[in-house]
Amino acid sequence: MQDLIDTLSGNYASLSPQLRLAAKHVMDRPEDVALKSMRAVAADAGVAPSTMVRLAQASGFKSYDAFREPFQDSVRTGGASFASRTEWLVQLAGEGDTGQLTGSMAEAVISNVENAFRGVETETLEEAAQLLRNANRVYVAGFGGMSAVANYFYFVAHMVLPHLVPVGASGGTSIDDLAHIWQGDVLATFSVEPYSRETSRALEFAKRRGAKIFAITDSRASPAGASADVALFASTASPQFFPSQAAVIALIETLVALIVAHGDEKIVSWMEDLERVRAEEGLILKRGEG
Amino acid sequence: MQDLIDTLSGNYASLSPQLRLAAKHVMDRPEDVALKSMRAVAADAGVAPSTMVRLAQASGFKSYDAFREPFQDSVRTGGASFASRTEWLVQLAGEGDTGQLTGSMAEAVISNVENAFRGVETETLEEAAQLLRNANRVYVAGFGGMSAVANYFYFVAHMVLPHLVPVGASGGTSIDDLAHIWQGDVLATFSVEPYSRETSRALEFAKRRGAKIFAITDSRASPAGASADVALFASTASPQFFPSQAAVIALIETLVALIVAHGDEKIVSWMEDLERVRAEEGLILKRGEG
DNA sequence: TATGAAATGAACCAAATGTTTCACAAGCAC
């Protein structure tokens, strides 16, 4: 099957738009080809049933059923897909130190994500969403290793929260960016150990000004965790030198989802607008375009 | 599915002869149930088609299709399929529950991470690590929603790879930053649907210059996935409007861990230096300091 | 703009699908 996918990927450029759509879907969800009916796969891919037949023929198969066979075989023999998580990790460990490292990273990330979601109360998430939504301004701050995370939050959230202000991105000191923070504003911080001095400075400053604090951090005992009005916690445990931010990212994404879900319908039409504009301006590729 | 097989095995004694035949075959070849038609399975088991329906009903399922579902799920590597974005938007009108949204996000992230790690071959990870380590220069590019991810990669990796060059961060056009890319260099791209036009432009440019391409993306059929020398894939499926980047982040972290693990000892002492300096310069807080 | 080739989707077909029905057989109580 992998051979077939490689072939498909190789010929991809020379296919017609509709065949590309079909091929892309097949490559993305090969199990569906094995399990679902041709029509169902076609519907998922957004093409006509006949297009699937044409794809099969274009790939050198006499019929769609013949085309489907390799996929069914790979699902059948692919003991990997049957393996439980622990079995899989053990097997991975058998593949040398690369496999071991990969396995332990996967384990760490999954358990971090699980713990983050398990540990959080839905009310706290609600509170956080409300705090951010109702704030006058939200200042977004993350330093050192967390600047990228703060950056990510800013990018995702600014589409649904118009009152976001990035801190520390402009090159100046963070206090410059915070100069106008005030009551009714919120400082959103992202921090993990080792905690940067700049974060705690920003925290103190914002508090003194009467702003509320929202934090995502790795411990209740952290500077941000202790002083925040609303805080979410995500472990960053990792078998390697750098803390893993995957769980933090997951929390951020969930939070933004909540903000949208329980926000007014204005937000939704707004996002639709945004996407439409980006498409019209040619900033993003249309489906099938390459 | 294993639960179902256990139940089947438990009730086995109390079944009628024909149902036993059917149940035995189902337990022996569960993949066949997932892949073949009911009639085919019945024929293999040596029973009438209706017997299969009866087995399904006797197991507490309303239809044979419902009975088959657990088998298909267990065969399937790609776990839950999520409603399309538009469906999600519709669902929003019905105002979903906070807990439900949180749960489905957790499910999505975990399954994305697991699939990303399961789908990757350890050799590919090795190749990627080597490609990046041995490159003359590595240009790091991500646009739109992926700029934060690229930013994260740059931040984490630049501590272990001194020859990293950010693209598009300086405010100018990305091509400006790529101007000096050449053979022996590598373009590292991060992209998910909807693919930005800028990414494919950068890809073309780098290829023309003879540079190698490394990509983390969400599909083999994506512009980056198709043209990359080494590519890693991570699903970004999510029950909400924005794709989830958590799995991409997890892959990035693993890759960096590999680069460190198999790099020369210079890298390690280098990182130690870096941390020492940051501590000494008072950029980060000592333990207990707040 | 006109022309021809390629691409596409709607409609259709025969075959196969899951399901239901029903007649019959086997076993059991009386």
Place this chain on the structure above:
DNA sequence: GTGCTTGTGAAACATTTGGTTCATTTCATA
């Protein structure tokens, strides 16, 4: 033996399947 329940498979059912046809659309070329 007669009734009655349970188990069973053949046949018929509506539905869905993979495959084909063909009119229409698309688009590059003339």
